[in-house]
Amino acid sequence: MSVLKAVASKPLFTARQSGRPVEPGERRLFGLGMGGIALFLALSVLLPLCMLFLRSVYDRDGAFVGLANFAAFLEAPTLVRSVVNSLTLSLLTTGITVALAFLYAFCLTRTDMAGKGLFRLLAQIPLLAPSLLPAIALVYLFGNKGILRDLLMGESIYGPIGIVMGEVFYAFPHAVMILTVALSTSDARLYEAAEALGAGAWKRFVTITLPGVRYGLISAIFVVFTLVVTDFGVPKVIGGSTNMLATDVYKQVVGLQNFGMGAVVGIVLLLPAVLAFVADWFGQRRQTAQLSARSVPFQPRVSPVGDRLALLFCTLVGGLLLGLLVAAGFASIVTFWPYNLTPTLANYDFAEFDAAGWSSYANSLTLAFWTALAGTVIVFTGAWLVERAPGRAAMKRTVRLLAILPLAVPGMVLGLAYIFFFNAPWNPLGWLYHGMAILVLATVAHFYTVSHLTAVTALKQLDAEFEAVSASLKVPVWSTFLRVTVPLCLPAILDIAIYFFVNAMTTVSAVVFLYAPETKPASVAVLNMDDAGEVAGAAAMAMMIVLTSAAVRALHALLSRALQARTQAWRRR
Amino acid sequence: MTAAPHLRLESIVKTFGTFTALKGVSLDIRRGEFICFLGPSGCGKTTLLRVIAGLDPQSGGTVWLGDRDVSRLPPSARDYGIVFQSYALFPNLTVHRNVAYGLKLGRAAERERVNELLALVGLPDAGPKYPAQLSGGQQQRVALARALAPSPGLLLLDEPLSALDARVRLHLRRQIRELHRRLGITTIMVTHDQEEALTMADRIVVMNNGVIEQVGAPDEVYRRPASPFVADFVGAMNFLPGVLEAPGRVRLGEHNFECGGDHLSAAAPGAAVTVCLRPEDVQVRAAGGANTIDAVIESLEFLGPFHRARLAADGLGDSRVTADLSANLVRDLSLESGCRLAVTLPRERLRVFEAAR
Numbered sequence: 001m002s003v004l005k006a007v008a009s010k011p012l013f014t015a016r017q018s019g020r021p022v023e024p025g026e027r028r029l030f031g032l033g034m035g036g037i038a039l040f041l042a043l044s045v046l047l048p049l050c051m052l053f054l055r056s057v058y059d060r061d062g063a064f065v066g067l068a069n070f071a072a073f074l075e076a077p078t079l080v081r082s083v084v085n086s087l088t089l090s091l092l093t094t095g096i097t098v099a100l101a102f103l104y105a106f107c108l109t110r111t112d113m114a115g116k117g118l119f120r121l122l123a124q125i126p127l128l129a130p131s132l133l134p135a136i137a138l139v140y141l142f143g144n145k146g147i148l149r150d151l152l153m154g155e156s157i158y159g160p161i162g163i164v165m166g167e168v169f170y171a172f173p174h175a176v177m178i179l180t181v182a183l184s185t186s187d188a189r190l191y192e193a194a195e196a197l198g199a200g201a202w203k204r205f206v207t208i209t210l211p212g213v214r215y216g217l218i219s220a221i222f223v224v225f226t227l228v229v230t231d232f233g234v235p236k237v238i239g240g241s242t243n244m245l246a247t248d249v250y251k252q253v254v255g256l257q258n259f260g261m262g263a264v265v266g267i268v269l270l271l272p273a274v275l276a277f278v279a280d281w282f283g284q285r286r287q288t289a290q291l292s293a294r295s296v297p298f299q300p301r302v303s304p305v306g307d308r309l310a311l312l313f314c315t316l317v318g319g320l321l322l323g324l325l326v327a328a329g330f331a332s333i334v335t336f337w338p339y340n341l342t343p344t345l346a347n348y349d350f351a352e353f354d355a356a357g358w359s360s361y362a363n364s365l366t367l368a369f370w371t372a373l374a375g376t377v378i379v380f381t382g383a384w385l386v387e388r389a390p391g392r393a394a395m396k397r398t399v400r401l402l403a404i405l406p407l408a409v410p411g412m413v414l415g416l417a418y419i420f421f422f423n424a425p426w427n428p429l430g431w432l433y434h435g436m437a438i439l440v441l442a443t444v445a446h447f448y449t450v451s452h453l454t455a456v457t458a459l460k461q462l463d464a465e466f467e468a469v470s471a472s473l474k475v476p477v478w479s480t481f482l483r484v485t486v487p488l489c490l491p492a493i494l495d496i497a498i499y500f501f502v503n504a505m506t507t508v509s510a511v512v513f514l515y516a517p518e519t520k521p522a523s524v525a526v527l528n529m530d531d532a533g534e535v536a537g538a539a540a541m542a543m544m545i546v547l548t549s550a551a552v553r554a555l556h557a558l559l560s561r562a563l564q565a566r567t568q569a570w571r572r573r
Numbered sequence: 574m575t576a577a578p579h580l581r582l583e584s585i586v587k588t589f590g591t592f593t594a595l596k597g598v599s600l601d602i603r604r605g606e607f608i609c610f611l612g613p614s615g616c617g618k619t620t621l622l623r624v625i626a627g628l629d630p631q632s633g634g635t636v637w638l639g640d641r642d643v644s645r646l647p648p649s650a651r652d653y654g655i656v657f658q659s660y661a662l663f664p665n666l667t668v669h670r671n672v673a674y675g676l677k678l679g680r681a682a683e684r685e686r687v688n689e690l691l692a693l694v695g696l697p698d699a700g701p702k703y704p705a706q707l708s709g710g711q712q713q714r715v716a717l718a719r720a721l722a723p724s725p726g727l728l729l730l731d732e733p734l735s736a737l738d739a740r741v742r743l744h745l746r747r748q749i750r751e752l753h754r755r756l757g758i759t760t761i762m763v764t765h766d767q768e769e770a771l772t773m774a775d776r777i778v779v780m781n782n783g784v785i786e787q788v789g790a791p792d793e794v795y796r797r798p799a800s801p802f803v804a805d806f807v808g809a810m811n812f813l814p815g816v817l818e819a820p821g822r823v824r825l826g827e828h829n830f831e832c833g834g835d836h837l838s839a840a841a842p843g844a845a846v847t848v849c850l851r852p853e854d855v856q857v858r859a860a861g862g863a864n865t866i867d868a869v870i871e872s873l874e875f876l877g878p879f880h881r882a883r884l885a886a887d888g889l890g891d892s893r894v895t896a897d898l899s900a901n902l903v904r905d906l907s908l909e910s911g912c913r914l915a916v917t918l919p920r921e922r923l924r925v926f927e928a929a930r
């Protein structure tokens with residue numbers, strides 16, 4: 001998925017000046033557009049976050065209590081226990097995930113093993129499902145009735161073991177993507193020079209490979225850690241009595257209705273993400289271009305033993321990823337796991353388990369559709385205004401910063417912030433609160449940054465003078481936008497739309513605070529059914545999400561190929 | 574010149590933050606002229622072009638197009654066509670649609686105009702192709718056709734040839750020059766290539782550090798550089814340190830030389846000066862009379878049609894004189910390293926500048 005590659009390989013902050021005067025008509029349009037984007041980001045990210053900070057200093061009755069909530073947080077042994085749990089388990093997961101992902105990415109990029117395309121696909125399996133799915137599958141395999149239970153040698157899957165296993169599955173594809181990008185940007189000439197100087201394989205690895213990917217490694221470590229520490233699906237399903245910060249937010253808010261304390265935990269959850277964000281920013285700033293136009297791409301050489309080991313490793317890891325998915329899928333189509341394995345579709349009759357029935361699936365499709373449509377239009381137009389429209393340097397800086405901000409905000413925190421902001425009695429936008437619109441808004445905002453960076457990357461590849469040329473030819477700039485810019489960026493636009501769609505299908509964290517009974521999405525239905533002990537129904541609904549995401553991704557692949565064929569004429573020399 | 578200039582720049586200033594890219598540039602350009610802005614990178618030549626185009630508006634000063642003050646007008650309200658170094662052709666549109674991009678004509682008239690322009694740039698059959706299917710030189714000609722399509726009064730070329738290889742560049746130079754002759758359109762070309770400027774321009778504007786060093790016809794700029802910078806930037810040049818003895822007389826080392834310069838009126842006798850002489854102006858065959866000195870060939874470098882000799886002249890101390898000697902001369906006189914010969918530094922070719930302090 002090229003969307004994340006954009007994040008992995010591009011600096012977050014870049015500036016480009018262009019100061020041409022604009023026609024009066026254009027000026028108004030640009031002003032409106034830029035103002036609209038800034039307003040959108042302020043309303044959907046900045047102001048809700050401000051409300052979150054504000055609410056953390058009020059108690060549950062709305063009285064100002066200063067830092068009392070924070071003090072209470074530090075004094076509550078259960079919450080401190082959660083911090084310790086979150087930190088240790090996230091660190092452990094990060095270590096395992098990044099190590100596995102590094103090896104996996106290394107096999108994909110630096111060996112000549114067979115089936116690389118297949119393994120690339122396998123690594124993306126977890127992206128298709130909500131994080132609840134691996135946890136459910138683990139319950140089936142290792143839970144009280146699990147067929148592989150004996151492998152745990154008496155330990156329970158409900159708790160740290162299950163959390164770590166589920167989170168590794170959930171975070172794995174993100175780490176693989178970042179590290180694949182980092183490992184594939186290497187200059188073959190360096191390796192040739194090292195070999196000519198008599199450096200052995202190990203020395204080449206330590207002196208060339210590792211330094212080359214160190215920013216990718218750092219980035220992967222932070223991304224995985226942030227994902228895991230803020231994830232709520234896995235510990236919710238399989239955590240048992242092991243509390244984590246993310247589940248605490250849910251409990252404080254949904255269970256205890258203690259919004260002040262919820263806000264405090266939310267702010268604590270914001271810390272690792274902000275830290276990661278700042279570290280990544282500094283890393284990107286210091287990173288110099290390793291790949292110049294004159295670089296020679298690295299071509300892995302055939303090595304019978306190495307390639308076979310790589311194949312073995314990737315088969316093992318890819319098999320485990322596929323295995324979890326198949327386990328959940330299989331369990332969803334049998335009568336009563338593991339005692340009665342007669343095939344049935346009864347588990348897909350969701351009305352049996354959940355009042356919402358199939359309607360939550362329809363809700364998810366609606367949510368995903370509108371998120372993809374609105375998100376793509378807003379993100380691409382916004383990126384274009386920031387990158388290619390003239391003037392308004394201060395406003396552009398603001399929008400750039402606001403567009404990067406969502407990356408640092410975990411979904412749980414965003415959802416919580418939305419409650420505070422949109423549910424506030426003074427907010428004229430309060431009517432949004434119980435509709436589909438707020439789910440769309442939250443999802444667009446939640447996944448804004450990566451989409452924005454994808455659009456920016458595509459726009460930066462266009463000749464800087466297109467707008468200047470069209471101005472000199474007296475053609476309005478929006479005409480060039482529609483006739484040239486959009487067609488040229490269509491692949492990136494499709495990527496963005498698909499990214500929004502799939503994430504809207506699978507996300508739980510932000511929407512879990514915001515749905516109303518009639519807008520409940522499928523991912524939340526999975527959660528509810530699992531909560532109610534209807535694990536088979538939960539697995540079936542999760543499979544519906546997986547199948548939909550996979551189908552959309554396949555459609556996207558076909559569409560991209562068709563598009564490429566149609567536009568090949570101008571890409572080919 | 575009686576008519577008002579086609580383009581008049583009055584004290585144009587352009588700052589980027591704390592950096593001043595143009596420090597008060599004034600210039601008149603006549604209708605139909607072919608002007609080259611020449612200078613090293615960072616001298617402000619492209620900035621000046623973008624000021625004229627309205628793409629980077631000036632911080633101060635006025636731009637007149639004919640009798641219109643266009644200083645504050647957006648690009649589309651000015652009247653020019655522009656070609657960029659990158660061509661900026663729209664890759665998803667055919668050549669035909671690229672050229673037609675700025676045309677607002679009926680379908681038939683548009684087709685006719687596009688065909689006319691494609692024929693003009695020598696690509697009559699390129700219409701249905703996409704830019705990526707053309708070579709760099711062909712793409713550049715399409716960009717030229719696109720810029721000329723709406724019949725602008727002014728053509729701006731921003732380093733149009735620098736991305737091309739040498740042979741194509743030579744060909745396109747001639748073609749652009751020919752196009753200019755045929756259409757008579759006022760043209761401004763930015764280049765850092767002095768040979769390009771010398772062969773193409775009616776007048777060259779030599780720029781350095783945000784100011785104009787000299788404006789003049791190519792041979793004038795070449796023969797009578799107005800400053801040491803121009804002397805150095807355009808062509809090869811000997812720089813010899815000396816002292817002004819009296820008007821028309823300079824001392825180099827132990828020798829006195831006559832010089833025909835009228836360009837150093839400001840300096841008083843006794844001032845330190847730099848004497849400039851082109852290597853090809855050093856005379857060997859007709860050596861004799863005033864300004865003649867004896868020299869030893871220190872080294873002789875073969876450069877095809879001529880040899881470049883490094884001469885250690887008697888009484889000039891550590892200074893070395895570079896002289897271009899034709900292959901003919903070297904053969905006839907059997908010149909080689911270590912030979913002694915008499916050379917003349919012709920008085921009318923010596924340019925004298927006040928030495929930089």
